Amino acid sequence: MSRDGTGLPKALYLHVPFCKKRCSYCDFESRALSEADVDPSRYARALVEKLATLSDAGFLRDCETAYIGGGTPTVLGEALPRLVESVAGLAGPLAELTFEANPESATPRLLETARDAGATRVSIGVQSLDDAVLARIGRLHTAAEALEALRVADGLGYRVSADLMAGLPGARAGALARHAKTLVEHGASHVSLYPLEVHGQTPLGRAVSRGSVEVPGEDEVAEELEGAASALEAGGLHRYEIASFAREGQESLHNRHYWDGAPYLGLGQGASSMLSRGAYARLREVVPTLPEAPREVARLRFTCTSTPHRIARTPLRSLSGFSVEGLTEASALAEDLMLAVRCTTGISRELDARARRAFGVAYQGACARLVELGLLEEAGNGAWAYRPSRSAWLLSNELFGAFWALAPDEPVQLA
Ligand code: SF4
Structure with missing residues (x-):
């Protein structure tokens, strides 16, 4: 944890737990719009109300970066630029404001209005540039739509990141390296490269256990990752974190805060925070429903487990539903x-x-x-x-x- 200054959060994360439809491999905190228990724009307004409370209490004054993730923040439509504008106004001043986007809902108009509202960086969920693979894992976009979203975002002056996955069912040998190269050619100055994780409780996990879908083995995945890493490096992006590649100066400042152990605050369903004991005590003045930290605890890591419906209807002071872990000085240092x-x-x-x-x-x-x-x-x-x-x-x-x-x-x- 950063030892300088106030211990107040340097990074702010907002979670939008809605997607147009669930992908077959996904175990993130999100639900399909058809199953949402609250209107997503009402939920977004509730996040802003909570931010305003924190801002009034001076809790956001050291924030340098903000990240609106999900889920799929672009399903908020016109509520997304309003959310961006509020974040830019209430936290900071911010050096970087990122939102996640999926190609099917990142329309040119939405990208433009979000930029005008203060967003500086967009992270686009591409995953693959093979239409058959995309359809098989339940993605709603094609490769052409993903490349078009990259091109538009780049043209609007965003710093553009793209996510790419290795180990997808049906992926052809050598394809990931070609996809990585194409992403760079279409304006991605940052690429996050992940291996697929098969979770038992997802539709993909169940299909793999039944034997109706096959996924590549460990060695093949390692080979895919190596090939894609080399393609990214040949395109001028360097690896700066295990799964992250960037052109010089295009590294994610927000994620860098996480890896440097800087304090951060998350708002929304499933959003996590990490604060020093002192900053946590200050937060409890605003959110008294958080449990008290015992003396031996140096750092606290906590996640909001409340439903979107409750988050939308409950003021920050009375919000309940947190899982909270306390770390001793030694565990915090190991972390x-x-x-x-x-x-x-x-x-x-x-x-x-x-x-x-x-x-x-x-x-x-x-x-x-x-x-x-x-x-x-x-x-x-x-x-x-x-x-x-x-x-x-x-x-x-x-x-x-x-x-x-x-x-x-x-x-x-x-x-
Ligand atoms: S878009 Fe992302 S968060 Fe939503 S279901 Fe697909 S993988 Fe999960």
Whole structure:
């Protein structure tokens, strides 16, 4: 967690838990519009009311970035630019304001009005440029519509990011690398590259268990990811985080806050927050329904579990439905190490010094073992002490596990 200043959130996240229709692989916090328990624009207005309460309390004054994610924020239609305008007015001043968009609902008019309202960056859910694969996973757009959305957003002056997935059913060998190249040619200056995760309770998960759908094996997925990473690098984007590639200067400032352990605040169903004990105590003055933090807790991570309907109808002061975890100083530091090795910048000298003081030989031993395994590289004379090697990207769980194991305490479940 950032140790400077007030401890107030540097990053603000707003969650829009609605989609036109659910994709077959999705286990995110979202529901189809036909099953929404509240009018989405009423929900968006409720987020603004809550933001205004937080802003009046001075809680948003250190925010540098905001991100409207989902779900599919573009299903809000004209309510999206209104939401963007309110966020830009109530938080900040912001260096970056991103929203997520799906090609079928990111119309040129919506992109233009959202930009005029203050959005600077758009993250477009492309996933694949193979129409048969897109249809198979339940996406509502074609490859041509995705490329058109990229082109329009780029032309409007947005910083444009695109999501791409490896391991999709029916994907052809070598296709992902070609898709990555095409995205860059159509204006993406940032690409997030993820492997598909098959979750048992989703329609895709059930079809895979029944044997009616086959997904590529681990080795094929690794090969796809490597091929796409090389195509992105050849197109001038560098990897700066395990799943994120950007042209120089186009990295996501918002996500960078998460990986740097900076405090952040999430609003909306399923949105998570992470705050120091001091900032959490200040937030409780505005949201007294949050549980009190015990003395041993240094950092709190909490998620709003209330339904969209309740969020829309309940003022922030009385909002209930949170899951809250408390982390001790040691677990918070282990978490910072884990987040740091997600990024190519790795473990800074400052973080290294803190870890040596707190964990002593256990930390040094873990680093030495990871260097021996070829997952970490030791520093020369730069600003970093250790950074992940190229081969670490495919074995990241091993890397994260080694740092997480340094803190023996389980998080304290407060709610
Ligand atoms: S659009 Fe995104 S959030 Fe919505 S169902 Fe598809 S994957 Fe899930």
